[in-house]
Amino acid sequence: MTRWLLAIYLSVTFSQAGEELRKFAGCRLVETEWADGDSFPVKFSDGKQQTIRLYGADCIEMHVNGNDSNARRLRDQRRYFGIADILIAKSQGETAKLETTKLLSQPFTVYTSFADGRGDSRFERIYGFVETSDGKNLAAELVSKGLARAFGVVHQLPDGTSGTEWREHLADIELTAARAGRGAWAMTDWEKLPDFRKQAREENSELETAKGTKQAVENKPVDINHASRDELMTLPQIGEKKALSIIEARPYKDIQDLLRAKDIGRSVLGKITPYIVITPP
Missing domain, CATH: 2.40.50.90 (OB fold (Dihydrolipoamide Acetyltransferase, E2P))
Structure with a gap:
């Protein structure tokens, strides 16, 4: 080979x-x-x-x-x-x-x-x-x-x-x-590609900001070890890229383990903690 x-x-x-x-x-x-x-x-x-x-x-x-x-x-x-x-x-x-x-x-x-x-x-x-x-x-x-x-x-x-x-x-x-x-x-329209990608970044950032209070609720937490991509994206500041990073770094034993996931820092972790739960994989 x-x-x-x-x-x-x-x-x-x-x-x-x-x-x-x-x-x-x-x-x-x-x-x-x-x-x-x-x-x-x-x-x-x-x-x-x-x-x-x-x-x-x-x-x-x-x-x-x-x-x-x-x-x-x-x-x-x-x-x-x-x-x-x-x-x-x-x-x-x-x-x-x-x-x-x-x-x-x-x-x-x-x-x-x-x-x-x-x-x-x-x-x-x-x-x-x-x-x-x-x-x-x-x-x-x-x-x-x-x-x-x-x-x-x-x-x-x-x-x-x-x-x-x-x-x-x-x-x-x-x-x-x-x-x-x-x-x-x-x-591909190479002249417009930078603007297209900029639009995507801006809209995704705006959506993440708007979801600050989020669809996720504290009395129905998201199971980090088992949630789908779309379920993870209901968490504050979690777009598709961060959701995939969370999936990629599974399984987790505790909340702090989430810091292993790419793009998940302490600021993001603090915002999503009230809305998540971790059960054994």
């Missing part, structure tokens, strides 16, 4: 670093309407079915009808890629799904520790790495083709490569895809 393949070979994050990945060969994709490029149902060789959420890659949303959360994510993703037309951005999400379907047309291998990968609490998902039938990392392939951004929860790779190193490698792959104008990057 080449050094490059070893560098992107599959894996996991800081939080669940103590949870070992298990290897499942002979998996098959279960094609469904609701699946997308980075989240899809898989049938294991024993017939059991799980929905896998890829580590490290984030495809553009394609299922937004009637879902405000997904619509906001699509808007943020459009701005990240510097795409002016939100429907054109959405079409790239549909392209990503088609590419995933093609890459997983033959039996593939899943690596997972069964860590909770829910974004929305209504749906059950587990984080995992997928190796295609020809030995490619699906997340890296999608990022390389410009059909996903290097974003989200990561994990130490099966070969021992740290989650931090793998995240940086995915960022390098993304930069190469952007430079080559692949996938969604072919739609």
Whole structure:
């Protein structure tokens, strides 16, 4: 195996670093309407079915009808890629799904520790790495083709490569895809991209400020070890990036453990403490 393949070979994050990945060969994709490029149902060789959420890659949303959360994510993703037309951005999400379907047309291998990968609490998902039938990392392939951004929860790779190193490698792959104008990057308006991203930062900051009193309430605390991304985002000053950092650093034994999560300092910890509870993982 080449050094490059070893560098992107599959894996996991800081939080669940103590949870070992298990290897499942002979998996098959279960094609469904609701699946997308980075989240899809898989049938294991024993017939059991799980929905896998890829580590490290984030495809553009394609299922937004009637879902405000997904619509906001699509808007943020459009701005990240510097795409002016939100429907054109959405079409790239549909392209990503088609590419995933093609890459997983033959039996593939899943690596997972069964860590909770829910974004929305209504749906059950587990984080995992997928190796295609020809030995490619699906997340890296999608990022390389410009059909996903290097974003989200990561994990130490099966070969021992740290989650931090793998995240940086995915960022390098993304930069190469952007430079080559692949996938969604072919739609990028480079002159407007800085303004698009600035708008996203300002709106996210404004929302976090507005949520100072928050949707979370003290008599119904959020369980930090088990809450979904969307549930974590009801906490004061917790946007998507911080929510993913919290998920990535799981499990926690006590409140102070949260300081291990990236971007969670003592100021943020003090604001969310009245609204959280920690139960055993």
